[in-house]
Amino acid sequence: MATATQSVSRKARWSPAKRRENLYGYLFLAPWLIGFLGLFLGPGLASLYLSLTKYDVIGTPEFIGAANYVKMFTDDDLFWPSLWRTFYFAGLGVPLGVLGSMALAILLNQKLKGISVYRTLFFMPSLVPLVASVVLWKWLLDTNFGIVNQTLIGFGITDPPGWFSDRRWAIPSLIIMRLWSSIGGTQMIIFLAGLQGIPEELYDACAIDGAGTWHRIRHVTIPLLTPTIFFNSVLGIIGALQTFAAAFVATEGGPGYATWFFSLHIWKQAFDYFNMGYGAALAWFFALIIVGLTIFQMRMSKRWVFYYGE
Amino acid sequence: MATSSTTAGRTQNVTIDRTTSATIRQRQRTQRTITYILLTVAGLMFAFPLYWTISSSLQTWQELRSFTPHFYPTAPQWSNYADVFQAVPFARWLLNSLLIIAITIPGTIITSTMTAYSFARFNFVGKGLWFVLMLGTMMIPATVTLIPQYLLWFKLKMINTYVPLTIGSWLGGSAFMIFLLRQFIMSIPRDLDEAALIDGANPFHILWRIIVPLMKPALTTVAILQFLNEWNDFFAPFIYLNRQPLYTAAVGLRYFQYIPLETNDPRDHLLMAAAAIMTIPVIALFAAAQRYFISGVVLSGLKL
Numbered sequence: 001m002a003t004a005t006q007s008v009s010r011k012a013r014w015s016p017a018k019r020r021e022n023l024y025g026y027l028f029l030a031p032w033l034i035g036f037l038g039l040f041l042g043p044g045l046a047s048l049y050l051s052l053t054k055y056d057v058i059g060t061p062e063f064i065g066a067a068n069y070v071k072m073f074t075d076d077d078l079f080w081p082s083l084w085r086t087f088y089f090a091g092l093g094v095p096l097g098v099l100g101s102m103a104l105a106i107l108l109n110q111k112l113k114g115i116s117v118y119r120t121l122f123f124m125p126s127l128v129p130l131v132a133s134v135v136l137w138k139w140l141l142d143t144n145f146g147i148v149n150q151t152l153i154g155f156g157i158t159d160p161p162g163w164f165s166d167r168r169w170a171i172p173s174l175i176i177m178r179l180w181s182s183i184g185g186t187q188m189i190i191f192l193a194g195l196q197g198i199p200e201e202l203y204d205a206c207a208i209d210g211a212g213t214w215h216r217i218r219h220v221t222i223p224l225l226t227p228t229i230f231f232n233s234v235l236g237i238i239g240a241l242q243t244f245a246a247a248f249v250a251t252e253g254g255p256g257y258a259t260w261f262f263s264l265h266i267w268k269q270a271f272d273y274f275n276m277g278y279g280a281a282l283a284w285f286f287a288l289i290i291v292g293l294t295i296f297q298m299r300m301s302k303r304w305v306f307y308y309g310e
Numbered sequence: 311m312a313t314s315s316t317t318a319g320r321t322q323n324v325t326i327d328r329t330t331s332a333t334i335r336q337r338q339r340t341q342r343t344i345t346y347i348l349l350t351v352a353g354l355m356f357a358f359p360l361y362w363t364i365s366s367s368l369q370t371w372q373e374l375r376s377f378t379p380h381f382y383p384t385a386p387q388w389s390n391y392a393d394v395f396q397a398v399p400f401a402r403w404l405l406n407s408l409l410i411i412a413i414t415i416p417g418t419i420i421t422s423t424m425t426a427y428s429f430a431r432f433n434f435v436g437k438g439l440w441f442v443l444m445l446g447t448m449m450i451p452a453t454v455t456l457i458p459q460y461l462l463w464f465k466l467k468m469i470n471t472y473v474p475l476t477i478g479s480w481l482g483g484s485a486f487m488i489f490l491l492r493q494f495i496m497s498i499p500r501d502l503d504e505a506a507l508i509d510g511a512n513p514f515h516i517l518w519r520i521i522v523p524l525m526k527p528a529l530t531t532v533a534i535l536q537f538l539n540e541w542n543d544f545f546a547p548f549i550y551l552n553r554q555p556l557y558t559a560a561v562g563l564r565y566f567q568y569i570p571l572e573t574n575d576p577r578d579h580l581l582m583a584a585a586a587i588m589t590i591p592v593i594a595l596f597a598a599a600q601r602y603f604i605s606g607v608v609l610s611g612l613k614l
Contacts, residue, residue: 030424036440125356
């Protein structure tokens with residue numbers, strides 16, 4: 001009661017300009033706000049509740065407390081392996097991708113004749129729709145008829161890997177595909193922008209010092225690119241941890257669960273077995289992992305990311 | 311630290327500069343050669359899979375399934391491209407993808423511009439909180455909200471409609487695009503708004519007459535990003551559409567992976583042709599609007 005009158009009196013004291021700011025601010029914000037509450041916050045909280053229930057769509061959700069969370073840690077054979085696999089994929093794929101894009105951007109940032117042709121060339125694979133590049137790489141890496149293995153056999157390697165059909169090689173195959181389609185794409189464009197932001201005078205100073213190319217890259221380019229490396233790594237990890245389509249279209253999580261990533265596990269539980277409660281618990285656990293990891297990266301960034309001029 | 315050491319080095323090295331300039335030039339030349347060699351080798355490796363798609367799409371499956379690789383088709387099978395449309399309703403699926411794109415692009419453009427305008431130009435209560443929450447949505451995996459969303463659409467009998475796939479774009483679109491547009495609006499001088507305000511224009515007029523005309527490059531970028539997102543999207547259509555005629559191209563492409571029981575013939579050649587067909591619109595878009603792909607992301611304030 002007291003707070004209500006207080007807010008009314010405060011509103012009365014608002015100047016017309018301030019009232020206008022609030023009115024129009026919320027008016028223009030309205031579509032997003034409805035979407036945020038109805039498609040994000042509401043469902044997010046609903047899934048938190050569902051995660052504490054047993055629910056198979058047909059009946060009503062039955063409250064079971066933390067049982068779903070206990071189950072995932074103690075009574076789900078696929079839980080830890082799928083989590084570990086997801087981290088293996090992201091932990092190997094993202095650093096390789098970021099380093100590859102950076103190296104390529106450094107090569108392509110030189111003032112050389114015809115360089116824009118090369119930029120376009122490296123950008124092309126990122127235009128291929130993900131599903132199309134998956135089927136393409138499955139074909140290139142086909143055990144018997146793929147050009148990669150036929151070439152390897154031509155070079156005298158009699159027993160080339162089975163790639164997507166070999167449990168040990170399935171994730172590396174996905175990583176190879178991912179590198180091909182992402183190294184020259186947006187990530188590299190962001191690196192190019194970062195490179196163009198490096199003040200010319202620092203390179204001039206290097207030239208006068210007689211510093212070699214490697215020295216220049218090591219002591220000027222890379223330190224000044226750390227904000228870009230950080231940005232690309234954070235976005236890359238968030239994306240790679242959620243990989244679904246690539247693994248699903250390539251192998252449906254196989255062979256023998258070799259590419260059974262965490263998001264496949266969630267999907268299978270929720271949309272194939274209709275264990276909605278358990279699926280929601282898995283999804284919430286996964287969200288906490290991703291948010292925690294992102295916050296951790298932001299904390300750590302203070303130790304290695306260098307902002308020039310600050 | 312770094313600057314002080316370089317200035318010290320500068321005075322020291324000026325005297326020996328001239329004698330070394332010849333070797334420096336020599337070094338630059340070898341460096342340039344190495345760069346070209348590296349770029350050409352890597353470039354060929356990157357381009358090869360694209361060539362291979364086209365080449366494979368023009369061969370017969372018997373040719374593809376031989377133990378010696380055929381680098382180019384002995385007789386180009388252009389009919390493969392027609393067969394793609396015969397084997398499955400691929401034309402329908404492509405049109406479905408385009409329909410979804412046609413619904414979501416105006417939605418994203420209108421509502422994310424409104425949101426961006428709100429964040430960029432008005433000081434309302436709670437703005438900071440909403441802004442942080444909006445950015446936060448970028449790191450939350452879609453699966454967290456997916457299950458209740460699915461149940462909601464299920465209860466509303468909207469599974470197997472395009473409503474779940476398109477409604478989000480009419481309610482603000484993605485956080486990334488809002489952020490991109492907000493940065494862009496913030497770079498437009500406020501003087502223009504204020505002059506119009508004095509002339510008696512209301513915020514709707516200002517947005518429509520002053521801000522939007524200046525936002526064309528940013529809005530083109532958003533439209534392109536939206537096109538690519540929808541064209542590539544696999545997960546949402548895969549979850550919400552389970553009737554074949556409603557599929558999008560990205561979901562339907564998988565159907566060539568299965569060997570049909572009636573004929574028992576592999577369909578790798580059709581799969582490659584379908585993959586090429588799916589890629590062509592994107593390449594065409596890139597050719598038409600290349601600078602937005604290259605600079606759009608960057609100029610709109612992704613710089614850190």
